[in-house]
Amino acid sequence: MSDATGVIHDIGYQRYTGPRLGRRQVFGALYGHGVRTVFGLGRSAKAKIFPWLVVAVVTVVAAGLTAVRSQIGEVVMTYAQFADAMSWLVIFFVAVAAPELVSRDLRSGVLPLYFSRPLPRGDYALAKLLALGTALWLLLGGPQLVMFLGAAFTTSRGLRGVWDELLDLLPGLLYAGLWAVVFASIGLLVASLTGKRAFAAGGIVAVFLMTAPVVGVLSIMPSRTVNELAFLASPSTLVGGVGNWALGDRLTQGRGGMPIGDFGPVYAVVAVLLVAACVSLLLLRYRKVAAR
Amino acid sequence: MTLLATESLTKTYGGRVTALADLTVSVEPGIIGLVGANGAGKSTLIKILLGLLPPTSGRVQVLGLDPTTDPAAVRARVGYMPEHDALPPDLSAAELVTHLGRMSGLPRTVARERASEALRHVGLHEERHRAVGGYSTGMKQRVKLAQALVHDPDLLLLDEPTNGLDPAGRDAMLALVHRIGTEFGISVVVCSHLLGEVERICDTLVAIDGGRLLRADRVAAMTTATDVLAVEVSEGTEELAARLAGLDLPVSRDGRLLLVPLADDDTYDLILGAVAELDLPLHRLDQRRHRVAELFAPREPSHV
Numbered sequence: 001m002s003d004a005t006g007v008i009h010d011i012g013y014q015r016y017t018g019p020r021l022g023r024r025q026v027f028g029a030l031y032g033h034g035v036r037t038v039f040g041l042g043r044s045a046k047a048k049i050f051p052w053l054v055v056a057v058v059t060v061v062a063a064g065l066t067a068v069r070s071q072i073g074e075v076v077m078t079y080a081q082f083a084d085a086m087s088w089l090v091i092f093f094v095a096v097a098a099p100e101l102v103s104r105d106l107r108s109g110v111l112p113l114y115f116s117r118p119l120p121r122g123d124y125a126l127a128k129l130l131a132l133g134t135a136l137w138l139l140l141g142g143p144q145l146v147m148f149l150g151a152a153f154t155t156s157r158g159l160r161g162v163w164d165e166l167l168d169l170l171p172g173l174l175y176a177g178l179w180a181v182v183f184a185s186i187g188l189l190v191a192s193l194t195g196k197r198a199f200a201a202g203g204i205v206a207v208f209l210m211t212a213p214v215v216g217v218l219s220i221m222p223s224r225t226v227n228e229l230a231f232l233a234s235p236s237t238l239v240g241g242v243g244n245w246a247l248g249d250r251l252t253q254g255r256g257g258m259p260i261g262d263f264g265p266v267y268a269v270v271a272v273l274l275v276a277a278c279v280s281l282l283l284l285r286y287r288k289v290a291a292r
Numbered sequence: 293m294t295l296l297a298t299e300s301l302t303k304t305y306g307g308r309v310t311a312l313a314d315l316t317v318s319v320e321p322g323i324i325g326l327v328g329a330n331g332a333g334k335s336t337l338i339k340i341l342l343g344l345l346p347p348t349s350g351r352v353q354v355l356g357l358d359p360t361t362d363p364a365a366v367r368a369r370v371g372y373m374p375e376h377d378a379l380p381p382d383l384s385a386a387e388l389v390t391h392l393g394r395m396s397g398l399p400r401t402v403a404r405e406r407a408s409e410a411l412r413h414v415g416l417h418e419e420r421h422r423a424v425g426g427y428s429t430g431m432k433q434r435v436k437l438a439q440a441l442v443h444d445p446d447l448l449l450l451d452e453p454t455n456g457l458d459p460a461g462r463d464a465m466l467a468l469v470h471r472i473g474t475e476f477g478i479s480v481v482v483c484s485h486l487l488g489e490v491e492r493i494c495d496t497l498v499a500i501d502g503g504r505l506l507r508a509d510r511v512a513a514m515t516t517a518t519d520v521l522a523v524e525v526s527e528g529t530e531e532l533a534a535r536l537a538g539l540d541l542p543v544s545r546d547g548r549l550l551l552v553p554l555a556d557d558d559t560y561d562l563i564l565g566a567v568a569e570l571d572l573p574l575h576r577l578d579q580r581r582h583r584v585a586e587l588f589a590p591r592e593p594s595h596v
Contacts, residue, residue, distance in 0.1 A: 013413060013476040016406065016444035020368065020397040029394045044382060108380040110388075113439060116342050116372035117395045118364040290344060 027123050034131025038097040047100070054093045055139065058086055062143030066150030079144045079172025080243055083179055086140060087236050091208045093139060094132070094183050098191035099200035101128045107195030111289055121290040125192070125282050133184035140176035144169060171247045182239050182271060183208075185278035192285050208235055228261035232270050241267035293356065295321045295447065295479050296341065301350035303336050303503075311336040313503040315350070323473035325490035325497045325511075326483045333503040334483045335375065338449050341481075342372060355446055368397065371440030375451040375483075378436060381425030385411055385435045388424065389442050396443035403442070410438040413476075414468060430461040437468065441478075448472065448480045454489060466493050523550040523563055524575040535566045554579060 021029075039055075040048035065076050077085060105111055114124055148169045155161030190207055191200040211234035218230030231237035237258070245264025260267060296319050303312040312333045328334050339345040341354050343363025352359060359366040379388065386407055393403035411420045414434040419427075424435060433453060440448055453469060454462040470493040473480045484490045491497065491511060499506040525532055533550055536543045539562050544551045552563060560577075567574050 013472075014409070015477070016398075016402070018402060019399065020443075021399060022397070023364075026395060026397055029400075033391060033394075042387070047382075104380060109374070109376055109378045110380055112372070112374045113378050113392055114395060115344060116367060116370070116374075117392070117443075118368045118397065119395055120364070 023118070023120070023123070026119055027127050030119070030124065030127040031131050031134075034101055034128050035134055037100055038132060038135040050096050051093070054089055055142070057089060058139060058143045059146060061086070062146040063150070066147050066154075070150065070154040079147065079169055080175045080247065082144060082147065083140050083172065083176050084240060086143075087179070087239075090136060090139065090179060090183060091205060091236075094136065094187035094208075095201040095204040097132055097135060098184075098187035098204060099197040101132055102188060102192045103195055103197045103200045106192070106289070107197075115290040121286050122283050125188075125286045126279075129184055129188050129279065129282065132188055133180045136180035136184055137173075137177050140179060141173050144172050144176060175243045175247060178242060178271070179239055181275055182235055185275045185282070186235055189278045189282045189285070192282055211235065212237075224261070228259060228263050229266070231258055231260060232267065235274070238267060238271055238274070242271045293321065294353070295319050295324070295355065296481070297353045298337075299351040301337075301340065301352055302348045303333075303340060303345065304348050311503050312340075312347070312500075315500065315503065315505050317498055317505055317508045319496050319498065319508065321479040322495040323470065323493055324479070324481045325487075325494035326481055326500070327485070327487045327490060327497060328500040328506075329485055332485075332500050334485075334500065335451060336503075337500070338372070338451055338481075338483065341449060342367060342370065368443075369446045371443065371445035371448045371478075373436045373440040373448070373450045373453060375455060377432070379424045379427075379432055382423055384422055385416055385420040385424055385427070385431075385438070389435065389439045392439045393442040398443055406442050406444070407438070410441045411435070413441065413472075414438045415464075429456045430458075430464070433457060433461075433465060434468075437465075441472070445478060448478055449483075450480060451483045452485070453482060454484065454486070462489065466490075469493055519554045519579055521552045521554050521559060521563065521577060522546075522580055523552060523567075523577050524548055525550075525567065526573040526575050528570060528572045531570055532566060532572060535570060536563065539566065 036042050039051045062082065065082065068076050105114075111124075115121055148165055151165045152162045155165060157164075186207060187204045190203045194200050194203070214233040215230050215237050218233055219227050221227060221230075231241045240258055241260045241264070244258045244260060245267055296317070298315050298317050301312055301315040302310075304310045315333075315337070326334050326337070336345065340347050340352055341359060343359035343366055346360055354366050355369055357366045357369075383391075386404075389407035389410060390403045393407050394400060398406060408420065411417075411434075414437050416431060416434055416438065419431065424432065427435070433455070437450070437453065440450070450469065454465050457465060466489065469480055469482055472478050473493070482490050482494065487497075487499075494511055496508070496510050498508040523532070529545075529548065529550065533543055533545065536550065536552060541552050541559070541562065552559060563577065564574075
């Protein structure tokens with residue numbers, strides 16, 4: 001054989017001597033991968049349809065609200081009310097995204113491939129949780145930013161108006177964050193219990209929607225205390241209650257909040273306990289999964 | 293350096309089921325066959341080596357590290373190929389192996405490069421960009437091997453790598469494992485319930501049964517006896533035996549077969565000459581190694 005050009009040489013196996021990243025970067029890689037997965041990036045076209053449909057809907061609604069406000073000069077919906085109004089969409093988004101993040105891995109049996117790597121097993125669950133929370137926050141916060149930009153550019157009071165608008169936006173973003181944390185931790189915990197995506201999605205929707213009638217029943221009971229505590233029974237109204245207490249007027253701008261009486265701190269404590277319980281159960285769940 | 297060492301390693305589940313009982317073994321780098329029937333404790337041992345399960349008692353060392361106290365350091369240098377299906381069907385092999393490379397701490401671009409290298413080494417080329425769901429069992433096994441290889445480990449733990457493969461696929465997989473152990477310079481532990489399969493590629497064998505060590509030794513030490521030639525003739529076996537004995541060959545009978553130790557190439561000629569002179573119908577003449585199975589059998593009469 002002559003030494004013709006274009007010969008492919010088998011260079012054989014090469015050992016790797018370069019840098020190996022630490023725990024934090026690996027966590028970051030898994031987190032970034034999770035956020036991309038939620039929005040179907042790097043996945044099939046079919047996986048992109050639903051998330052981007054939801055993104056389109058919330059963006060169009062936000063743009064519509066902005067347009068109406070600029071025309072009639074009246075605030076149709078505050079930032080927080082926007083988040084509340086979109087809550088049913090967020091529920092469906094979680095019901096699709098959470099199983100995509102964790103149920104798929106459970107079903108395909110890929111977890112032993114993760115847990116045989118240096119990544120601690122808790123990191124896997126926390127990275128996925130953080131990814132889902134971020135995605136939900138972006139889903140609600142993105143349109144709020146659209147609303148802010150629309151309001152800022154059409155304000156008639158110059159920089160002063162922009163500044164006031166910003167002070168309205170920030171609590172709105174904070175409130176969106178609260179939605180994201182509560183919904184992500186509940187949704188991911190439910191999804192981590194089963195490898196079947198349909199079951200996981202059904203379970204998540206059930207947890208959020210089935211609890212709503214409970215609130216309804218409790219709020220017509222003939223006791224003011226029970227009525228004021230009724231909103232604890234469902235995650236959606238719980239979030240509303242906390243927002244109402246913590247951000248108060250900033251949130252609703254005098255458009256009537258939830259009748260929770262003086263129980264605001266109770267709502268906050270329950271929300272914190274709920275998230276903490278969900279996260280602990282999630283970590284426990286993955287301890288068991290990893291040992292299998 | 294010792295590759296793996298266990299000392300009185302015991303693992304019981306819930307105090308009732310004993311998976312490993314007082315296992316003490318130490319092996320040197322190379323290709324190690326871990327053999328035992330289903331339920332012998334192979335997978336439990338692997339999980340303890342990876343630090344995924346804590347042992348009930350006893351000590352264990354992998355590459356000089358203790359997986360019970362420093363599992364991350366062990367897992368950074370070990371690649372693991374599980375026995376069962378472990379691949380998400382809608383990802384391509386290239387994407388999956390790249391992602392898992394990053395999970396092992398490889399920077400993004402390095403992970404991509406090493407993933408395609410690893411997939412090339414296991415024999416997947418253009419098909420690596422197709423979704424894994426459409427792969428054959430053999431291709432899936434190769435992807436599982438590639439993901440164990442992507443971060444350049446010092447030790448590979450392969451749990452039943454030939455599971456579900458047809459005979460040709462088994463041979464290819466075993467050849468690949470042998471190549472990794474010899475050319476790549478990576479030590480390999482191959483779990484199998486088929487002794488005949490791993491003995492061909494291993495230089496050390498560890499046999500366990502019911503969580504107990506049956507025997508651990510280098511294959512060379514187990515097969516110090518020379519290879520033998522098996523001769524089978526359709527008739528006149530006695531005559532041939534007598535003739536071969538007359539030629540000073542230490543011949544022995546094994547059913548219809550005559551076994552002659554293979555001293556050198558002349559042995560072939562002597563046997564063929566003897567058969568031709570007696571004008572016997574030669575049925576077969578082939579070389580066979582001492583099966584390691586024969587070496588295990590006498591030590592463990594209850595399981596024959």
